[in-house]
Amino acid sequence: MTLDTLEALEQQIKVIKHDNGIYKIRTITDEEDIIPVPAIGKLVYNIEEEESTIRKEDVNGTELDYEEYDEGGDYFVPLPTNIKPIIDSLNSLDDRRVQTVINSLALATKENFENWLQNLKMSEFEYLITPSNSYPYKRYIIRKIIANCCVSHLSLLINTLVSNISNESQLSVYYDNLIERVKNLRKIRRKSLSV
Incomplete structure (x- = not known):
C-alpha cells in the first residue's frame, strides 16, 4: 500500500454513488449504462423494516431465499435458472431485491457465472x-454475458x-465487448490446440 494506491482508491470510491439503495458508478450519462456495483458493508434501511431471519420473496411462484445479511452485511441469493425472478427483482421497487440480484451477478466468479449460463x-x-x-441494468448483464459466455451463446x-x-x-x-470476447475465445482455442 502506497500513497499513490490510496489516492487511486479514493478516486474510485468518489465515483460510486448510493442511489435509492443501489450502489452505482456514475461515469456515464446514459441511465442504461450506469454500472451497478456490489454493495460493501451493511445497506442502511429503516430499522423497523429489518428482519434478522431468512426472508422469502415470492416472485411469480418462484421463491428467492436470502439471508438479510451475509457476514459483510450485504444481500445475496443464488441465481435461479428461471430468468423471470431475476428480471422481476431488477424491476422491483424494493431496493433490497434489486441490490441482491446485482450483488449475486457482480460477485459471481467467472467459473460460477459460466456454469450458470450453461x-x-x-x-x-x-x-x-x-x-x-x-429491464433495468440489461446492458450491464449483456456485457457480463459476453465476457463469460461460450461460442454457442455468443x-x-x-x-x-x-x-x-x-x-x-x-x-x-456491444461492439467492443464482442470483439474482445472473440479475441479471448481465439486465444483459448489456440492454447487447447497446442496442448
Whole structure:
C-alpha cells in the first residue's frame, strides 16, 4: 500500500454513488449504462423494516431465499435458472431485491457465472437477451454475458442482435465487448490446440 494506491482508491470510491439503495458508478450519462456495483458493508434501511431471519420473496411462484445479511452485511441469493425472478427483482421497487440480484451477478466468479449460463435453458437465455425484452441494468448483464459466455451463446446473442434491422443499433452498443470476447475465445482455442 502506497500513497499513490490510496489516492487511486479514493478516486474510485468518489465515483460510486448510493442511489435509492443501489450502489452505482456514475461515469456515464446514459441511465442504461450506469454500472451497478456490489454493495460493501451493511445497506442502511429503516430499522423497523429489518428482519434478522431468512426472508422469502415470492416472485411469480418462484421463491428467492436470502439471508438479510451475509457476514459483510450485504444481500445475496443464488441465481435461479428461471430468468423471470431475476428480471422481476431488477424491476422491483424494493431496493433490497434489486441490490441482491446485482450483488449475486457482480460477485459471481467467472467459473460460477459460466456454469450458470450453461445451465440456463436456451429459451431462458433468449428471454434474457432478446432486444424486445427491456429491464433495468440489461446492458450491464449483456456485457457480463459476453465476457463469460461460450461460442454457442455468443453466436445466439449476435444472431439475436442482427435478426431485425431495428435491433442492429444494439450491435454497436456491444461492439467492443464482442470483439474482445472473440479475441479471448481465439486465444483459448489456440492454447487447447497446442496442448
